[in-house]
Amino acid sequence: MKRLHLILIWTVCLAEWSLQAFGDLDTTRRQQKWPVPYRRFDHRPKADPYCQAVYQFCPTGSPDGSIPVMKDADFIEVFRLQAPVWEFKYGGLLGRFHIMHDAIGFRSTLSGRNYTMEWYELFQLGNCTFPHLRAEAEAPFWCNQGAACFFEEIDDQHWKQNGTLEKVSEMTGAQFNEMAKWIREDNETGIYYETWTVQTDPGPNPAVWFDSYDCSQFVHRTYRKLADMGVSFTSQLQTNYTRIFLYSGEPSFVGNDTTIFGAAGNKTVASDIKRFYQPFRPPQSTKDFLISLLEIYERVVLEKSFYLYYNYEYWHLPMKPPYIRITYEEIPLPHIHKKP
Ligand SMILES: *[C@@H]1O[C@H](CO)[C@@H](O)[C@H](O)[C@H]1NC(C)=O
Ligand SMILES: *[C@@H]1O[C@H](CO)[C@@H](O)[C@H](O)[C@H]1NC(C)=O
Ligand SMILES: *[C@@H]1O[C@H](CO)[C@@H](O)[C@H](O)[C@H]1NC(C)=O
Ligand SMILES: *[C@@H]1O[C@H](CO)[C@@H](O)[C@H](O)[C@H]1NC(C)=O
Ligand SMILES: *[C@@H]1O[C@H](CO)[C@@H](O)[C@H](O)[C@H]1NC(C)=O
Ligand SMILES: *[C@@H]1O[C@H](CO)[C@@H](O)[C@H](O)[C@H]1NC(C)=O
Ligand SMILES: *[C@@H]1O[C@H](CO)[C@@H](O)[C@H](O)[C@H]1NC(C)=O
DSSP: OHHHHHHHHHHHHHHHHHHHTTOOOOGGGGGOOSSOOOOOOSSOOOOOTTOOOSSOSSTTSOTTOOOOOOOTTOEEEEEEEEEESOOSOOTHHHHHSOOEEEEEEEEETTTOOEEEEEEEESSHHHHHHSOBOOTTOSSOBOOOBEEEEEEEOOOHHHHHHHSEEEEEEEEEHHHHHHHHHHHHHHHHHOOBOBOEEEESOSSSSOOEEEOOBSHHHHHHHHHHHHHHTTOOBOOSSOOEEEEEEEEESSOEEEEOHHHHHSTTSOHHHHHHHHHHHTTOOOOSSHHHHHHHHHHHHHHHHHHOEEEEEETTEEEEEEEEEEEEEEEEEEOOOOOOOOOO
8 A cells, every 4th residue: 555655656756757857837737637538629710821722622502501491390210421531442451450441321211311420631641640840830730620521411322332221210300400500509619630549558448648630529519418418329339330439548748839839939848849750751642641650659569658749739648568559349328318
């Protein structure tokens, strides 16, 4: 017991020491809450013109993101949609990495029309995972916005062929309209995509340091919102989702663009972050993304270190085995939360 106590004090001292190494930090950092809450913004800024999408975001959605209003008495069916990200020829790689994209489908009983809703990167996955190192900018530059896209039509073939199209729920038009209002708010305040989930280990009760914020998290958030409204879910299938993990000891806060890369920043730390990201320019193709993932794996195993960008701030992760993993695990549909 005494020994454990000593170790704890020792750990706390080390933590204090490493915080001091990064200059004066506000005291709130010392009572860090884990996982670090994903930051909400009061509005979504326009993407920087440097970020240019190869594929237009949400090409068939309405330009202002409006969601059609349903009649209160309508019945709306809800579909769970999932398909592999790499539908195109990937040979063995696709089988090895079960990387799926998730979305939600709706069908109005009154009009017979159907709709797809998904949340994804404005500039593709590579740009949300690796920054650009630009000669004219001190700090690494991220094109990492993600957003919700709502459009008419469910492409049955696309989802059914190698994925899932399954009815999981039903709600009234009034409930749909309430959900639509919430989607608009969620879309305005949650603006960036986060690829990684960071936790201590792959075991059943890990400490989670950071949660991802991606297409499947959007689907879970929406399901939870619906469950809170009293909508119930059932599925005949196992509901598995892709997650991309980093495994590390307790992260330490490093700083933001100003405090690290500004005039008063620590040059050693600044160049170490750039050196870390040097080999991983945002890849153009999904194949390049996989190659970068394999490269980052080798590097992380060698250096046991990772700089995570979360909430537009950098954190240092003391990495540990198994370092990086892509899983395809079950996350059950929500149960109804009865209103008090
Ligand atoms: C990633 O961002 C860069 C910089 O804006 C851009 O040139 C590139 O087209 C983006 N990649 C994709 C796949 O959109
Ligand atoms: C979400 O925000 C994006 C980016 O501004 C926009 O293109 C899209 O239409 C919005 N989606 C919804 C459903 O409001
Ligand atoms: C959605 O509508 C299209 C076009 O009417 C139809 O082909 C498709 O089967 C519908 N899908 C669902 C899941 O309702
Ligand atoms: C996708 O589905 C098609 C047709 O069902 C099948 O021929 C093909 O092998 C599948 N591809 C993969 C990568 O599973
Ligand atoms: C970085 O953090 C400092 C100190 O907390 C803050 O004053 C500054 O506005 C932040 N800069 C950016 C770009 O967020
Ligand atoms: C910069 O940070 C490194 C690593 O934390 C530290 O060893 C070094 O003393 C710092 N340099 C200055 C000038 O603060
Ligand atoms: C789905 O997840 C469960 C439990 O997390 C796992 O046992 C199963 O193998 C997964 N299914 C697939 C197809 O990977």
